[in-house]
Amino acid sequence: MSTAIESVVDSTAAAVRARALGKRYRAKWALRDCTFELPAGRVAALVGANGAGKTTLMSVLAGLLDADEGSAGAAGRVAFVSQEKPVYRNFSAADMLRLGARLNVVWDEARARRWLARFEIPLDRSCGKLSGGQQAQVAFALAIGSRPDVLMLDEPLANLDPLARREVTAELLGEVDETGMTVLLSTHVVAELSGVADYLLLLAHGRLLAGGDLDELLGRHVSYTGPRSDVPPALGQVVEARHTDRQSTFLVELPEGQPRPVVAGPWVERAPTLEDYVLAQLEATRKGVRA
Amino acid sequence: MEFRIDRSSGLPAYLQLVRQVREALRLGWLGPGDRLPTVRDVVARSGVNANTVLKAYRELELSGLVEARQGSGTFIKAGLGSTDPEVMAALRTRLAEWVREARAAGLDTEDVDALVRSVLADEDGDQVTAGEGVAVR
Incomplete structure (x- = not known):
């Protein structure tokens, strides 16, 4: 059971690790100098513009592509569901489960079936006759059934309607809570x-x-709105500055390890949402020098 | 109780949960001895990450509002409205007076709100800037 407050995820162990990872397609680097450690038990969002290298990074981490430089590793067994959510068109969902049972070292049939039942996927119909969303559920069930330590999902929510998106996320988070697996999912729906x-x-x-850590990252950022100014009212790294004739808005990354500055006067401060933060960051790189 | 996350808010998700528990206490939906939903329930019903729920419950525990009992769950320990009702009533009367004065001076609700916020910000210094103080007063 996970109700006891002590059962906090051990944040010292890394489930996925990348060191100076690089991958290129011919002369063009799709991924460069990528270093991070994802602690076990986390649900990580991999976010970026189209062509930012998300799929390449996941493919390298999942062992489907070889890196050209640096190293990557994942602790334990990895399951990866690519963007296409591949299923065999002539196989029924039940056939796919049999396939999963044969191909995986560890297989939890009940867990896979529970997922399919939860989303009311017919077991006997061939996958080619299922809708795109239903095919995705079959692919998810297969990944969940393999009881991975690390589950990587490339755009898992892309073809799903809003209700299904909410249900899939809730189910997925339930699985995380029960199994303690680590999830890395790429998405545009920030x-x-x-x-x-x-x-x-x-x-x-x-x-x-x-x-x-998301909370830590966002906690270090503040959005200030006030009278037209070239500089923000607090010291820090300006991620984004917007100006109209009379008003300026800054998204500022505050220096680490210092108390939060108190800003008085005409400035209004606001905690940025994840979307504010991501958009500002992406906008800043677009304006910057081409990589 | 049922939690929900306002995704358009810049307030971290775990602090939103903390705030909802505090609100439920303030409004009397939760009282001392009541059990908070299990982490699993919150995850399943509200689609919130278990780590987020744990972080919120830990925060509530640190502030002395709830206690985790081994194996049986997380329970409300203290009520929020521990201030003397008479003191509360007196404060309310004075505030109502002040609001009337502000209205007479031409301030609308938004102006009053802004004024209150700025005074709170001055008084609390860096406390309020984090969005929501979680300390129990």
Whole structure:
């Protein structure tokens, strides 16, 4: 049971680790100088613009692609569901489960079946006749049934309607709670991540812009709005500055390990949402020098 | 009780949960001795990460509002409205007077709200800037 407050995730052990990881396609680097450690038991969101290297990073971490430099590793067994959510068109969901049982060292049939039942997926119909969303559920069931230590999902929510997105996230978080597995999921739906992900990996142009505990990361950032000014009212790294004739808005990363500055006068401060933060970061790299 | 996350809020998800427990206490939906939903229940019903729920419960425990009992769950320990009702009533009367004065001076609700916030910010210094203080007063 996980109700006792003591049963906090051991944050010292890394479930996924990358050191100076790089991958290139011919001359173009899709991923470069990527270093991070994802602690076990976390639910990490991998976020970035199209072509930022998310799929490449996941494929390398899952062992499907070889890195060109650096190293990567995951603790324990890894399951990876690619964006296409692959299933065999002529196989029924039940066939897919049999396949899962044969191909995996560890297989939890009940768990896989529970997932399919939860989403009312017919077991006897061939996957080719299922909707895109239902096919995705079969792929998820297979991944869940293999009882991975690390589950990587590339755009798991992409083809799902809003209700299914909510249900899949809730089910997934339930599985995390029960099994203690680590999840790394890439997504564009940043606004829906609050309370779902507790760790963020932000990629842009193949490089890691930011990585870390979500609350910590956001807690270090403040958004200030006030009269037109060239500088923000508090010291720190300006992530984003916007100006109109009379008003300025800054997203500032406060220096680490210092008390939060008290800003008085005409300035209004606000805690940025995850979406504010991600968009500002991505915008900043777009304006910056091309990688 | 049922938790929900406001995804448009910059307040960290775990602090949103903390705030909802405090609100439920204030409104009398929860009282001393009541059990908070298990982490698993919150995860299943509200689609919130278990780590987030644990962090919220830990925060509530640190502030003395709840206690975790081994194997049986997390329980409300103390009520929030521990201030003397008479003192509360007196404060309320004076505040109502002040609000009338503010209205007479032409302030609308938003102005009053802004003024209260700025005074609180001055008084509390760095406490309020984190969005929501979790200390029990």
